[in-house]
Amino acid sequence: MxxxxxxxxxxxxxxxxxxxxxxxxxxxxxxxxxxxxxxKNALETALKIKEKYGGKVIVLSMGPQFFDQFLKVAIxxxxxxxxxxxxxxxxxxxxxxxxxxxxxxxxxxxxYDLVLTGEESSxxxxxxxxxxxxxxxxxxxxxxxxxxxLSENKIIARRxxxxxxxxxxxxxxxxxxxxxxxxxxxxxxxxxxxxxxKEFQLKVWSNGDLGLSEDExxxxxxxxxxxxxxxxxxxxxxxxxxxxxxxxxxxxxIEIINERMNK
Amino acid sequence: xxxxxxxxxxxxxxxxxxxxxxxxxGKARELSDKSGLPVTGVIPxxxxxxxxxxxxxxxxxxLLYLDEANLNNYSTDLYVHSLESIVREKLxxxxxxxxxxxxxxxxxxLAARLRTGLTANAVTLDVDDxxxxxxxxxxxxxxxxxxxxxxxxxxxxxxxxxxxxxPYFNEKRNGEIExxxxxxxxxxxxxxxxxRKISDFLDLTKSKRxxxxxxxxxxxxxxxxxxxxxxxxxxxxxxPLADRGLISRDFQVGSTGYSLRSEIAVILGVSGSEHFTxxxxxxxxxxxxxxxxxxEIFQHSDYCIVGDIxxxxxxxxxxxxxxx
Numbered sequence: 045m046x047x048x049x050x051x052x053x054x055x056x057x058x059x060x061x062x063x064x065x066x067x068x069x070x071x072x073x074x075x076x077x078x079x080x081x082x083x084k085n086a087l088e089t090a091l092k093i094k095e096k097y098g099g100k101v102i103v104l105s106m107g108p109q110f111f112d113q114f115l116k117v118a119i120x121x122x123x124x125x126x127x128x129x130x131x132x133x134x135x136x137x138x139x140x141x142x143x144x145x146x147x148x149x150x151x152x153x154x155x156y157d158l159v160l161t162g163e164e165s166s167x168x169x170x171x172x173x174x175x176x177x178x179x180x181x182x183x184x185x186x187x188x189x190x191x192x193x194l195s196e197n198k199i200i201a202r203r204x205x206x207x208x209x210x211x212x213x214x215x216x217x218x219x220x221x222x223x224x225x226x227x228x229x230x231x232x233x234x235x236x237x238x239x240x241x242k243e244f245q246l247k248v249w250s251n252g253d254l255g256l257s258e259d260e261x262x263x264x265x266x267x268x269x270x271x272x273x274x275x276x277x278x279x280x281x282x283x284x285x286x287x288x289x290x291x292x293x294x295x296x297x298i299e300i301i302n303e304r305m306n307k
Numbered sequence: 308x309x310x311x312x313x314x315x316x317x318x319x320x321x322x323x324x325x326x327x328x329x330x331x332x333g334k335a336r337e338l339s340d341k342s343g344l345p346v347t348g349v350i351p352x353x354x355x356x357x358x359x360x361x362x363x364x365x366x367x368x369x370l371l372y373l374d375e376a377n378l379n380n381y382s383t384d385l386y387v388h389s390l391e392s393i394v395r396e397k398l399x400x401x402x403x404x405x406x407x408x409x410x411x412x413x414x415x416x417l418a419a420r421l422r423t424g425l426t427a428n429a430v431t432l433d434v435d436d437x438x439x440x441x442x443x444x445x446x447x448x449x450x451x452x453x454x455x456x457x458x459x460x461x462x463x464x465x466x467x468x469x470x471x472x473x474p475y476f477n478e479k480r481n482g483e484i485e486x487x488x489x490x491x492x493x494x495x496x497x498x499x500x501x502x503r504k505i506s507d508f509l510d511l512t513k514s515k516r517x518x519x520x521x522x523x524x525x526x527x528x529x530x531x532x533x534x535x536x537x538x539x540x541x542x543x544x545x546x547p548l549a550d551r552g553l554i555s556r557d558f559q560v561g562s563t564g565y566s567l568r569s570e571i572a573v574i575l576g577v578s579g580s581e582h583f584t585x586x587x588x589x590x591x592x593x594x595x596x597x598x599x600x601x602x603e604i605f606q607h608s609d610y611c612i613v614g615d616i617x618x619x620x621x622x623x624x625x626x627x628x629x630x631x
Contacts, residue, residue, distance in 0.1 A: 175415030208505035267424030
């Protein structure tokens, strides 16, 4: 088995992001960050494959320098190596340049059999990155994977489709997006964490290392832009509280349901 | 020949069209009436003439019929190639795709191949005075909508969340059908489908009555189902319950699941994050039960009941039994 590359995103915990209605800006300063949950499922999938078939698990992420601490968590969970793609030029990248940057880094790492991602990120929830990475790498893609196994040089995966699933087969190398919650990501190993914090040398690659032009990345390389942020309108529901004993509450609820049903 | 137009990718469902695609087609009709850009539906795979004519009734001015039996089932490689070819030939202004699993699989890759901008899982769509598509996407826990535009490349692509828009229908509507035979001879389909299983599942977006379970039900879907059955309702769940694998994602309500249009929604033990509540905003009457009197869900409900689900729901089931 050759390299298994896991693309991860560090995301803010959403309940700690605030919208300022006056400035129409987001306040993320109070938000704690974490590795996106579905990406942890992808990492766990990679570690299980490694245990069974060998290979090296390499975690890849894009973001500011302080994201190194989150990649060290991935190392403590069992990843062999981690690379942070960090450059001011990358700021403002939408999905297109992000996929280009990640796929260029994946080519630079080289010698891979699998590229895994989470199905989507919890902050943006776009889920279009894996297909775009696959396109740039010219590899087959299998998205929304809920389980997989390998046989010879083939991947046999179960992917979610509307109303059910498909069992599909494709050759390695391929890009797979892993559904949220398909496994229980392991806890970081305490001793490995200490090693990761003290001795592990995280690689940081800048745009110069990837050799992309300034026009291909960041805002310049993006095809979409945010025109404005709009606060979601407060709901106009009646908000009538039904009081009384349990029996009375149930009685009233059924009355409302029946009334609507007989309309 | 090229003409500025709004395209809607029509996903196949068996020998018909996926509901989500018809919803998107309905919205495209509205955008067309506003912008003057005609609506073209793109339907891959073989289909009989009667069915094709019927699609026009759902709001298309024109259909591009990709008459090729190898496109009857979805394939990333074959679909991306076929769509790429006709987009490059006809240069539509806008390309809309329903955000089903297949739709999302297609859209991301096609946008990368065409080197154009894609907005994913839009919940609002508009065309501004300059003819630019403005796609609204819930962001950061769904507290806000980010309005995204694609100014420098064409087509402007967006995927649309299932259940967001209502289909349009007019049986008197006429339109042109252009048959195209896509050349897929040089394309290898690298992902082979060995087995496909589609359960006879209910389409939540069509549910008239829905009982939705959140964490407060402790995942006791047996109880929830019994209650739902007693009032003739379907069941839905919040994302955390779907994440736990208790039920398939086809039952998930909210921004990464489905949007509902039920006449009645009874919501059990849901805290009411905005990712969830965006999925019930188009429901008729919303009744919620939760232990916490300050629960955010009550801000999104017509009738609010503070109480214990495990006390109230069995009582409600009993009462419904007596009535029947």
